[in-house]
Amino acid sequence: MTPYPRTMLAIHWLTAAAVAIAYLSSDDPTHGTTAVDVWMGSMHVAAGLWVLGLVLVRLPVRLLSASQRPVSTPMVGAWRRLQRLPGYAHAALYVLMLVTPALGWIALSTMTPDFAMFGSNWSLPLLNQTTSAWLDSLGDIGEIHAWVGDLFIALIGIHAAAALLHHLVIKDNTLRTMLPKRFQTIGPKAVR
Numbered sequence: 001m002t003p004y005p006r007t008m009l010a011i012h013w014l015t016a017a018a019v020a021i022a023y024l025s026s027d028d029p030t031h032g033t034t035a036v037d038v039w040m041g042s043m044h045v046a047a048g049l050w051v052l053g054l055v056l057v058r059l060p061v062r063l064l065s066a067s068q069r070p071v072s073t074p075m076v077g078a079w080r081r082l083q084r085l086p087g088y089a090h091a092a093l094y095v096l097m098l099v100t101p102a103l104g105w106i107a108l109s110t111m112t113p114d115f116a117m118f119g120s121n122w123s124l125p126l127l128n129q130t131t132s133a134w135l136d137s138l139g140d141i142g143e144i145h146a147w148v149g150d151l152f153i154a155l156i157g158i159h160a161a162a163a164l165l166h167h168l169v170i171k172d173n174t175l176r177t178m179l180p181k182r183f184q185t186i187g188p189k190a191v192r
């Protein structure tokens, strides 16, 4: 079994953690009334920006390590029609890792002229007011961002369920290829 390179493993799980934090803290970051709300708003923006930063590193790393990518389990029988599905799902996840935080950034720019994270000097550079007013005229970007965020989470749910299906029902090595080395030798007998 060839696992994913360690850098890809690290980025994959750091991204999963950052998305979870961004989703759990999601709300309008400009309207916090209590200290906890304001902190959660900063958390949402910071974790979301981590997702964006990590995918910008992940894309070149993926390209450079293409030859070390694990070979996926060939599907058999009627399942062969679904052979391309994981590839499409992964491509959609990449698009959403880029688009969801980018829309959040644009939405924030239409809602406030500045945004200081965690009440400190960590000001987020926002799009200027002329650009953001023009973007706002295209529709409620905040609402679109929230909708795309929900779609992202739904796709992650299906992706995680598929990984668990491979591990628990098909009993192949798909999940192990995305786990650190020490988890690659335990569990049910591998078939690839």
Ligand code: HEM
Residues within 6 Å of the ligand: 019, 022, 023, 026, 027, 028, 029, 030, 044, 045, 046, 047, 048, 049, 051, 100, 101, 102, 103, 104, 105, 106, 107, 108, 111, 141, 142, 143, 145, 146, 147, 149, 150, 152
């Ligand atoms: C993976 C990253 C992200 C996810 C999954 C995500 C998800 C969401 C969701 C589901 C909401 C709706 C919350 C609600 O109304 O209950 C929301 C709101 C919001 N998010 Fe994000 N977000 C992400 C990143 C970001 C980033 C990076 C920014 C800013 C730089 C941002 C700014 C906002 C703003 C301004 C709202 C309020 C929109 C409005 O009420 O019109 N988000 N986000």
Ligand code: HEM
Residues within 6 Å of the ligand: 008, 012, 015, 016, 017, 019, 020, 062, 070, 072, 086, 090, 091, 093, 094, 097, 156, 159, 160, 161, 163, 164, 174, 175, 176, 177, 178
């Ligand atoms: C934010 C959450 C997640 C995102 C954005 C994400 C995204 C991706 C992407 C794009 C790939 C393809 C490899 C690559 O090119 O990077 C992948 C592979 C994989 N992911 Fe995730 N993932 C997430 C969470 C999870 C979770 C929670 C699990 C397990 C429960 C999981 C299990 C796997 C496995 C096993 C693979 C290897 C699949 C294969 O090679 O066929 N992922 N993930």
